[in-house]
Amino acid sequence: MKKIILALVAVLTAAASTSALAWPRSFVNVDGSTTTITAQPTRVLSTSVTVTGTLLAIDAPLIASATDAAGGFFGQWQKVATERSIKKLWPAGSVDLESAYLEQPDLIVVSKSGADSALNQIKELQSIAPTIIVDYSTQSWQELAKQLGEALGSEKQVEKTVAEFDLLVAKAKTQLNLPEGKANIISYHGAGVTNAVAKPEGAHALLLAALGFQLESPDPNWHTGPAFHSDFLRVNYEKLTQLTAETSFLLEATDQRAQRLMSDEVLQNLPSVKNQQVYGLGENTFRVDLYSSKEIINNMLKRFGS
Known part of the structure; x- marks a missing residue:
């Protein structure tokens, strides 16, 4: 029994050490700049309502998100956002920096393009928390998910989610x-x-x-x-x-x-x-x-x- 306990402790210690070694990490933004993320994020703020859907899909620790221009969330994941108590921030195109600051995020996600882009406020957002820039317009949501997974340290979770979806697509194609x-x-x-x-x-x-x-x-x-x-x-x-x-x-x-x-x-x-x-x-x-x-x-x- 003692050997089993010691072996379990060793495994847990190794896992913890591996996790610790993963941080800090550098994230390469779509504009070529680099963001240093010091620790695994636990309070993510999305300035892009479009990216929010993918963050929810990969079970990101999302706390708040910008909305669409009308002040709402997209219908396809509105229920999920409600269940997870995601706070609604500003409408697309009307960034409220004070609201972002008050949420005390440890990671902010910005879209490079689209009406929900907060790229013009990137410097101010960077002063609040590490901020990454992604582009959802030129790739599938799966590729976007993989990029977000790198920033969140949830690569395995993302890999599983994407694999399940790709299997769904492949099966549907045959039908x-x-x-x-x-x-x-x-x-x-x-x-x-x-x-x-x-x-x-x-x-x-x-x-x-x-x-x-x-x-x-x-x-x-x-x-x-x-x-x-x-x-x-x-x-x-x-x-x-x-x-x-x-x-x-x-x-x-x-x-x-x-x-x-x-x-x-x-x-x-x-x-x-x-x-x-x-x-x-x-x-x-x-x-x-x-x-x-x-x-x-x-x-x-x-x-x-x-």
Whole structure:
């Protein structure tokens, strides 16, 4: 018995020593700078509501998060955030540094891009706690999760979560009988305003590609406006008439809402409209994380499952 106890103590001591040796650690930010994280974070503050979804998915010790522009959390993980008592901070685009300070975080997460980016306040945030910068627009949520796991010291947890999801995607792919031809993803708002088309390298397109779709790539010359995004191309409404994919998915939409595009007289010659293959990607699909990805997969299985 004594030998067993001594062996157990040795194992625990070794584990503790290994954990201690992991800190401090350096995190390479997306802008090439480096953040030193002195100890494993226990109070994480997210300045990006988009990144918050992935932090929740990997069970990060999240205490507070910025919200969307309307002051809410995304519908796909609202329940999870409530269960974990995640405090709502400022709306996207309105960083409140005093609120961040009062939360006493030991790690702050900032997004490089998007309307929920707090990059302009990076120096002030760095004076509150170690601050890392990530970019969710040019990679899958799984890759983002792996980066966050490095900063949190939760690589094994992240590896398990990602592996389970990748298995779900692989299984779903074998069960889908997809329509022929290419597909596109449209953020459709109608005439008189800017619309958007997903780029192949964006998170939405990457998920559909993993499920077996071939994505149409919009012409970069269609871009309009001063803002450039890595995941979607902002285009004038008239450019939508030049899309050629046989199937279209509408961002943040159910199949019922997709009928609005189907009824648009200007877009009647789109191949996807002629094929009667315009679908909603899902009501909670504005951003891609574990939760919205599962919604998209479930919708695809209901629609194209064999």
